Amino acid sequence: MKGSVRKKTYNLDAAMIEKVRRLYEAKTDTQAIQRALQKAVEDREIEDALDALLKEGRFRTVYR
Numbered sequence: 133m134k135g136s137v138r139k140k141t142y143n144l145d146a147a148m149i150e151k152v153r154r155l156y157e158a159k160t161d162t163q164a165i166q167r168a169l170q171k172a173v174e175d176r177e178i179e180d181a182l183d184a185l186l187k188e189g190r191f192r193t194v195y196r
Contacts, residue, residue, distance in 0.1 A: 152168045
């Protein structure tokens, strides 16, 4: 999903960005933030798809 690039200024936790850089093996802060945002979008899409399947009755919720 490619979009337009805009330069913005945000106040972010430096330790959190460094942690994300290590997790995603990103070379820059921008790359780390982009990967984290993409992961958040993908996770939400997966959750929405699973919720739709559960509503259709194609899967059932199992509690252990």
